[in-house]
Amino acid sequence: MTDVERLFRTYNAALVRYLTRRLGDRDWAEEVAQETFVRALRQTSIQNERAWLFAVATNLVRDEARKDMRRRKHLALLAEQERDEMVEPEETTIERAQEAAMARKAVDALAERDRLALLMREEGLDYNEIAEALELSPGSVGTTLSRARRRLVESYEALQKSREEREKNAAS
């Protein structure tokens, strides 16, 4: 197994989930994740793999970099295998679609740095890794995360409340 394959198998799932949550589109997320691993190929040494991968992926989202078709094909095959092994989630019901839409709105309402820190934390990155990936001081990660979480929950609850009111009005 080559080094990039090991990286891919270790981090792809988390990275794709992070990017999917960030971008709202699974295809796009996979595209960016693959590009990230292609970048890792060119790197001679990486200090902290996870922080590096998340930082690169985040930057790629930011500046829509050029892509390397040939190498991505190989990675697309690996992704295909991984998808086959995965159990497909059940179909999205209306309820879940609504929840997803509200979650999307609430996440989009966050400041970019708060959002990225929170999404990275959810993928298990520790404070130092988040600090490294986002070029923050480690001491400020706690504050960033606490703000992100509070705002996310508050705006989600606000959306939920207004939806309930709308439904109530529609019913009466």
Add this chain to the structure above:
Amino acid sequence: MQHLDEGTIHSWLDGALSADEAARVEAHLKECPECEAAVAEARGFIAASSRILTALDNAPRGVIPVAAPKKRVDPIVWRVAATLLVVAAGTLVVFRNGGREARIATTNADTGQSAITATSQNATTAVAPMAPTGDETTRMTAEPTPSLSKPGNSTRGTTNGGLQPSAGPTEKSAAKVGAANTSTPTSRALSAIAPPVVDRAEARPPASQPNIAARDDGKVAAPVGGAVTGNISTSSGDAGQAAPAQQTLSPMRLRGATALDVAGEQFSLKPVGHPRKLGVKVTLYEVAPGDTVTFTEPVSLQLDAVVVTGLGTERMAPQSAGKAAAPPVKRAAAAAAASAPDSQRPAQALEALAPAPSAPVPAARVEVENGVTTISWPDPTTGNVLTLSGHMPEARLQQIKIRIERERAAAAAKKKP
């Protein structure tokens, strides 16, 4: 000591503080109910935000064209959705009336070469009237697309092309749009074998017509289901007289058939629903676009199974209306099925589903009725009778059965430890 700030509380809860700092926080919390309350609140925020973020994980594929990811939601998506709705309603009407005939054509026996040729010609002409759009799609297919990692992209192309004729709302062209749209997930599964999408989109919609043509000829196409499409394409390819349009039609059909029949294990086995039924757990698997099999297992004695069923029922509730409205005939309705969104995948196979017998039977039993094959066999572990039925030849259904058994075994093995 000062109260703890929120950032410190989150850092502590995330285990990011040094041992010294953590000890200080814990000491403070022992004597400060205010900060203790703040910690409780922070725990709530952490849990709730995790839960909210989880809701983002079912993000759709291909909402954004891969090549130009900056455009978010294209208005075309809405146009396609609207077209789908119209088509779904339209095909329901059409197949209520015409479906029965088509089924007769599909389910009859032997393959006549001339009938097949007629069929494939028919299929070609069915595509031909698409004039400008048809040409465009053909050209796209003819260029070997390096589409392995970009199926979404090429689908998009077809959808765009196919959409224009739907302005003059012909049944066929509209169905085409539907097929192009829904083919994305499968095309991914197949992409290791072939550059997919476009030809499949072409191949689908006329599906009901070739069958009718075959019937007019007095001869009939192959046994059932997937085999029909497979045979048609093989012979049209063999005949060597295939027009370019025809060639774009056939390889995909052939590949589709190959993927399912030859490779055996390659087909997707995707649970698409759990229709509610008393005392049994019913799973509807999609093995190909528009092609579903129904798997039934008794649930009476397994607590976990009951829970799962309850969950499934609750989640499925909003969809049942869509299912009920779906067209009743299986293969002939392929175009309709392909044009319906996943959640409305028809549950026709259910119709002919024999009620699961209560006593265990010694070995697998096979019944064929109205072209629907049903296999019943006892579960090796529980002895319950499992039933699998679908509108397809027995051989193929057997393959699916093996696959389902394997997955059940794997799932059971996972549960145990």
